[in-house]
Amino acid sequence: xxxxxxxDYLGEVDEIESQLxxxxxxxxxxxxxxxxxxxxxxxxxxxxxxxxxxxxxxxSGTDALLVTLLAxxxxxxxxxxxxxxxxxxxxxxxxxxxxxxxxxxxxxxTALIDVARVDALLTPRTRAVIPVHLYGNVVDVPALRRALxxxxxxxxxxxxxxxxxxxxxxxxxxxxxxxDAAAFSFYPTKNLGAYGDGGFCFTRDAELAETLRQVRRYGxxxxxxxxxxxxxxxxxxxxxxxxxxxxxxxxxxxxxxxxITALYDxxxxxxxxxxxxxxxxxxxxHLYVIQVDDxxxxxxxxxxxxxxxxxxxxxPIHLMPGFAPADGSAPPSLPHGERAARRVLSLPLHPRLExxxxxxxxxxxxxxxxxxxxx
Ligand SMILES: *Cc1c(COP(=O)(O)O)cnc(C)c1O
Numbered sequence: 001x002x003x004x005x006x007x008d009y010l011g012e013v014d015e016i017e018s019q020l021x022x023x024x025x026x027x028x029x030x031x032x033x034x035x036x037x038x039x040x041x042x043x044x045x046x047x048x049x050x051x052x053x054x055x056x057x058x059x060s061g062t063d064a065l066l067v068t069l070l071a072x073x074x075x076x077x078x079x080x081x082x083x084x085x086x087x088x089x090x091x092x093x094x095x096x097x098x099x100x101x102x103x104x105x106x107x108x109x110t111a112l113i114d115v116a117r118v119d120a121l122l123t124p125r126t127r128a129v130i131p132v133h134l135y136g137n138v139v140d141v142p143a144l145r146r147a148l149x150x151x152x153x154x155x156x157x158x159x160x161x162x163x164x165x166x167x168x169x170x171x172x173x174x175x176x177x178x179x180d181a182a183a184f185s186f187y188p189t190k191n192l193g194a195y196g197d198g199g200f201c202f203t204r205d206a207e208l209a210e211t212l213r214q215v216r217r218y219g220x221x222x223x224x225x226x227x228x229x230x231x232x233x234x235x236x237x238x239x240x241x242x243x244x245x246x247x248x249x250x251x252x253x254x255x256x257x258x259x260i261t262a263l264y265d266x267x268x269x270x271x272x273x274x275x276x277x278x279x280x281x282x283x284x285x286h287l288y289v290i291q292v293d294d295x296x297x298x299x300x301x302x303x304x305x306x307x308x309x310x311x312x313x314x315x316p317i318h319l320m321p322g323f324a325p326a327d328g329s330a331p332p333s334l335p336h337g338e339r340a341a342r343r344v345l346s347l348p349l350h351p352r353l354e355x356x357x358x359x360x361x362x363x364x365x366x367x368x369x370x371x372x373x374x375x
Pocket of ligand 1: 061
């Protein structure tokens with residue numbers, strides 16, 4: 001039986017192997033192993049792709065969130081609003097600063113933060129909101145800004161979690177350019193993946209960028225002189241060299257993701273439930289997610305048919321013991337986020353997936369999905 005894998009990067013390695021060798025040994029032999037020219041070149045190249053601004057390479061997507069929150073001076077006693085259905089690291093980053101994550105329910109149609117619910121969660125301690133462009137679907141960040149402004153909260157900052165959305169845009173605005181700052185991840189499965197960990201802070205604010213550079217390097221303003229609370233979180237020079245080899249292929253990979261998801265859109269049975277794409281946006285298509293009632297059965301039957309799937313994510317963050325409210329109070333009830341966690345199922349999606357494989361997946365889904373409910 002032919003099987004379809006969820007993620008595969010080795011085909012890409014075959015194609016760029018000689019460039020990778022040159023890039024990796026170029027770094028090793030250069031004598032410049034930490035925050036060297038490869039990191040600088042990558043920061044410039046990705047910032048240019050964002051239409052200009054400042055990029056700061058850090059060790060992971062989680063750290064890109066953490067370093068930005070620390071640069072804003074967010075810590076104990078503060079609150080940061082985000083969603084319950086994101087990758088756990090969004091909340092880990094908030095927690096690591098000492099601030100409390102506050103969870104806002106999602107719009108069930110899009111799986112994104114329900115901007116209309118943010119107002120009720122604002123308190124004098126609220127310092128920031130982290131909207132997550134989940135699966136690559138774009139949050140209407142300008143609408144979030146308007147909601148905060150309407151509540152008289154110009155002081156609350158917006159940090160876009162773009163870990164799943166590199167390549168997505170709202171109108172002509174790339175994700176990451178609409179908020180006060182943004183965080184990207186180069187975890188291997190992401191739209192631009194390193195061969196290890198990597199992350200990126202982005203902002204158009206030159207002063208904030210300088211602070212981000214200080215925070216990632218022990219709080220130093222100059223060598224051996226700390227002016228603020230800092231960490232050690234640098235984009236590794238080897239990973240930057242690898243990313244510089246891969247970045248020129250990003251547009252082609254994004255086009256492949258769009259071609260594959262357009263085929264899913266057409267070939268999956270009509271009653272297969274999907275999320276609404278934000279109007280006026282270019283979706284980043286990191287994941288192609290459907291919703292099913294009896295997910296574990298569907299997953300098991302798809303595996304029998306040779307189809308690997310994923311779940312992003314099975315546990316709503318506000319109900320995990322690691323995120324229980326510090327004051328011992330009961331976690332909030334967030335019915336839309338909780339329902340999504342029970343029902344979401346991610347189909348195979350990576351730039352090298354062939355049309356024939358997509359058709360196999362669609363055929364398998366057709367076989368295991370319950371028939372449409374009679375209306
Ligand atoms: C992957 C991811 C992160 C964390 O990135 P790492 O590089 O794994 O630390 C944060 N937020 C979201 C939404 C993610 O998908």
